[in-house]
Amino acid sequence: MTTIAAFAGVSPDVPSVRSTPAYADALAYFKDYPARSLMSDHSRTLLYSLVRMMRPRLVAEIGTLHAGTTEVFARALWENGEGVVHTADPYGGDRCPPIIGQWPAELQHHVQFHAKSSMDFFSRMVLEDKSFGLILVDGNHDFEYAFFDLQMSARLIESGGIVVMDNAEQAGPFKAARVFLAANPAWREIGGALAAYDPSRPFNRERASLPETSFLILQAPDHLSIGAEAQSWGQAWTTLPQVRGLRFEVVAPCKGILHYQVHLRGFANGNRWVKEERIEGSVRIDAGDDVMKLDHPFERSLSVVAPSEFDDALFTLEFDLCWQGDSNSGPLALAALPTPFQ
Numbered sequence: 001m002t003t004i005a006a007f008a009g010v011s012p013d014v015p016s017v018r019s020t021p022a023y024a025d026a027l028a029y030f031k032d033y034p035a036r037s038l039m040s041d042h043s044r045t046l047l048y049s050l051v052r053m054m055r056p057r058l059v060a061e062i063g064t065l066h067a068g069t070t071e072v073f074a075r076a077l078w079e080n081g082e083g084v085v086h087t088a089d090p091y092g093g094d095r096c097p098p099i100i101g102q103w104p105a106e107l108q109h110h111v112q113f114h115a116k117s118s119m120d121f122f123s124r125m126v127l128e129d130k131s132f133g134l135i136l137v138d139g140n141h142d143f144e145y146a147f148f149d150l151q152m153s154a155r156l157i158e159s160g161g162i163v164v165m166d167n168a169e170q171a172g173p174f175k176a177a178r179v180f181l182a183a184n185p186a187w188r189e190i191g192g193a194l195a196a197y198d199p200s201r202p203f204n205r206e207r208a209s210l211p212e213t214s215f216l217i218l219q220a221p222d223h224l225s226i227g228a229e230a231q232s233w234g235q236a237w238t239t240l241p242q243v244r245g246l247r248f249e250v251v252a253p254c255k256g257i258l259h260y261q262v263h264l265r266g267f268a269n270g271n272r273w274v275k276e277e278r279i280e281g282s283v284r285i286d287a288g289d290d291v292m293k294l295d296h297p298f299e300r301s302l303s304v305v306a307p308s309e310f311d312d313a314l315f316t317l318e319f320d321l322c323w324q325g326d327s328n329s330g331p332l333a334l335a336a337l338p339t340p341f342q
């Protein structure tokens with residue numbers, strides 16, 4: 001296979017990539033290709049360029065249809081020399097594998113198809129502890145589905161990663177992005193479709209984050225932003241059956257009280273033995289310009305050590321966090337979720 005465009009050295013500045021020679025080469029390549037993709041040439045080229053510039057290890061796609069955009073992703077990952085696109089479509093079980101099976105073997109190597117709805121797909125990805133550098137949301141465009149897909153994307157995206165929602169002109173994805181951004185002010189739109197929303201033209205076909213695409217392009221903050229709304233990150237695997245406290249890394253100035261609720265759970269003997277321990281508490285944080293590392297011991301330790309006769313013990317840890325900032329403080333900015341210690 002031949003390569004398309006030299007993206008080496010192209011800055012990952014998304015709006016200005018469109019004026020680079022590499023983008024022009026890619027645009028010529030993706031003119032009317034892949035034939036069964038529903039998107040514009042610029043939309044495909046932008047997806048390709050994002051993967052080439054950002055070099056994500058993992059890409060996720062909700063809505064495979066005929067694997068048109070999947071092929072764009074696979075081609076970009078092949079050119080990067082690494083990475084996998086996980087693509088999900090509950091109605092593609094018969095349709096998608098034969099299409100993907102006809103691609104060059106080099107491209108097939110970079111794709112994994114899941115015949116699952118986005119809900120089943122995201123649940124599986126949570127279980128496998130996967131995170132993604134780039135996610136395309138292009139499944140069911142009703143608000144309820146698009147909003148769910150966006151929220152789960154936000155949960156699984158890496159710091160600074162990008163979520164692209166297709167069909168900015170449709171009510172569902174547009175409202176989902178607006179509601180999401182209002183509730184998550186640390187996120188930003190790359191482009192101006194949401195800020196420039198004109199209530200007198202609620203179905204404007206040209207509105208999009210970048211011209212000639214149909215996309216809303218949302219970028220995650222480069223840190224974990226904790227706001228005043230209590231939020232859970234769900235259960236995540238841990239190797240620790242005992243937890244004595246949490247380690248925080250605060251990366252931006254802020255003052256206030258962090259409230260937490262922690263659940264430690266143990267499962268053994270084929271899930272017939274289950275134990276759960278819970279603690280809630282709070283910690284005062286006064287962070288200045290320098291990164292602040294803070295070890296916070298709980299009032300008592302949590303322990304879900306399994307009886308020694310069981311050799312299949314697994315443990316999960318779940319955080320609920322809520323930030324009560326002082327009157328002049330912004331949200332709490334953490335490098336990542338707290339690290340437990342024992």
Ligand SMILES: C[S@@+](CC[C@H](N)C(=O)[O-])C[C@H]1O[C@@H](n2cnc3c(N)ncnc32)[C@H](O)[C@@H]1O
Pocket residue numbers: 036037038039062063064065066067068069070088089090091092116117118119138139140145
């Ligand atoms: C617009 S098409 C995707 C087009 C594709 N991304 C492209 O441009 O080549 C939408 C796809 O989403 C799928 N879909 C519908 N409901 C879904 C759900 N709950 N989860 C994931 N995919 C879904 C449909 O079967 C359909 O194939």
